Amino acid sequence: MTIHTRNKPKSAWTMTALLTGLAMINFLDKIVLGMIAVPLTAELHLSPAEFGLVAGSFFWLFSVSTVVVGFLANRFPARWILLVMAASWAVLQLPQAFASSAAGLLVCRVVLGAAEGPSFPVSVHAIFKWFPDRERNLPVAIINQGAAMGLILAGVGIPLITRQWGWRANFFLLAAVGVVWCALWLCFGREGTLDNAPRLAPADTGASGSLRQPYLKLLTERSVLCVFLLCFSAYWLLGQSLTWLPTWFEKGLGFDGVTSGRCFALVILVGALANIGLSGLSQRMLNGGASSRQARVHLTCVMMIAGALLMFAIAAIELPAGAKLALYAVGGALPMVCLSIAPALLAEMVPTAQRASMVAINTAVASLGAAMGPVVMGRIVQVHGSGNSHAYEIGIAMCAILMTCAALVALSWLHPARAQHTLNRPAQSVAA
Template identity: 65%
Template sequence: MTASPDFQAKSAWTMTLLLTGLALINFLDKIVLGLVAVPLTAELHLSPEKFGLVAGSFFWLFSISTVLVGFLSNRFQTRWLLLAMGLSWAALQLPQAMATSALALLICRVILGAAEGPAFPVSVHALYKWFPDRQRNLPVAIINQGAAFGMLLAGLVIPLVTRQWGWRMNFLLLGAIGAAWSVLWACFGREGGLGRQQAAPIVRTRVSRLPYRRILTDRSVLSVFALGFTAYWTLGLSLTWIPTYLEKGLGFNGVEAGRCFAVVVATATPVNVGLSWLSQRMLGRGVSTRKARVHLICLSAVAGALLYITLMLLHLPPLQKVALLAIAGALPTLSFTLAPALLAEMVPDTQRGSLVAIHTALASLGAAFAPAVMGRIVQVYGGNNSHAYELGFTVSAVLLIAASLAALRWLHPDRSHKTLNHFATQATA
């Protein structure tokens, strides 16, 4: 494989490091609510159902802002969009720290979700300007591990901060961290030069633009969206309910639950990077993307689903349940890494940013619904034992299996690329 002459490895990996830091902050912001759930719900007198509603509210405007900023990323430099995000996240931590009611906290989370929604697709779009197609799996996987490390750090640090200074102090610290990243990005963030000039590793005829109506009704594209929805569903549960499950369902104290949560999220790093590396290695050996990306995502998701079901069916000691939960949650995260690459194969570079944004917007609806569904289940079956939470995880398993079977049937990247371009060629003839 011959690298593009415009590829600048040192700068590309520097941008990857900075964007990994942004992903870390993004997930610290997301997970903090789940890790302070027990003292927060006690102080604000929230039922499980109300807490699930507040937790899911983070994603109410997440999708809308993701799509809007995704289209902007087709026209404006990503470096400025990312800087605006970092600054807004930092500023929005203060009102969360001062919230005194469920309504005030809900409003803060809705606004913060709108500000953070575009982070992943814009980061991926920014990275794709630095890396050619067959080198994109690994840097995106590394960004995702910034998210995993953010959750790991949160599990270790947030319970200690809460015990020492109270749950509100966590939001103030996150504001300071976000401000520090924004300064670094303003100094060192740059725009990549790869894009329309990049030579594709597989010779294909690309049109400049495709009708969005045609793209969004393509079965391969819809299958990618479905896989993303189920992956975000499991992520939404991880962000909001796993700490409570560990504490109330499995009987750990707050600090122990935080450490167990850190183990759960840390497991995602070797699993995601290892599978992403395997996919990239398969591509390097000439394996089709159908096998190297689609099959790998689906097999990982189904394996994770079976482990979720096992968690409910078997009566295991708490630490064994933590181990199963860790692997089950790690496997579906491969979709976060490979889904953008699959979309980039099928659509022109000029529409890549908006399509990745649309995917994130629709997929993240899973994270909006999942906490509320789990909250309802816990409300009905009681939250002081593990059964209710494990029933909620089983709902995730069903969704993962259904989306994987659909993708195995309908997700064919090369076929969709040819179909979409043939349609566009006929339309412009």
């Protein structure tokens, strides 16, 4: 049987569009709880600490399921794995719509988190079957903008839906959207074949073909660990923003519910534009002859430190609400390029046959940051009061410190070319 390995740009971008839609649904599911926090906590009588616990519970099994499904994606078609996941998300919206207690909602969020955890690494693995190494930054950034689209839609739409029909109506709508995506995926979703193409040169493939390495060797390579640390800090920021940003705007900065949603959408829009622009810049640098360390590592770390400095300013300087909003919009946007570039870095360094599992492990480790961030912020708000803007700003400053430390470590130790050479040495065949 002949395997067609020639890259098909039209099909590749069709897959990118479908996976962007999946990311949009994924982040609508994530953000909905933060967007309905005020009416939900009032109806279910939740304290800030309890709400932070419920919100963070989404990530309790996120890591475990991400790793398990990542290993499965090494061996089974990503097309069917993604379909099963998306269908389960749609079904799991319904019990959330009928939740009547913190415990019931917590269970729903834990199960949904387990179902949604593998989405990003499996999507990345699927799209990497359509694009070679030097063309991967941009499609991953576009898929990430599905997340931004979801967050913008949430910021604009969820407050209006909640005001018109109540907070529970959002979950019914999310279930319907999930069903529509599954139908489109069944019609148009395909499996890429680029991984089956002959490996002409390491610079084009970015990894060691199908040669497997012991996972202990992969997971103790310091460049790989640096990628994990960068993503952990970026996910901390992401989890904190998804859970607490609307509440900070409403209770801390004094905006009303609808205005808070629009401000949230504005923050996400700035982040989306920054992510696409910076990812495109990184790709142009690569195609212009820059090394991966220059185009990917240095760019990511500089953006992360710049964002952290802007976030420090929010807590350190007395500013009006509009200025704080502007600083957070830019400061929170710059570090997010990490989430587009990190998968390409890992794919560049690790064997292709173990790419899905390594991207999944990275997502699993990083998602611990998203689980911890909301809880830490909840504790801080509990102590200082939910109506005190300074309480939220303390949490923002803590996140900035974490990102600065991660970037400095990566600037010192993250060397993709060196790691590729180390991980390309012959090793005995190991299990997937």
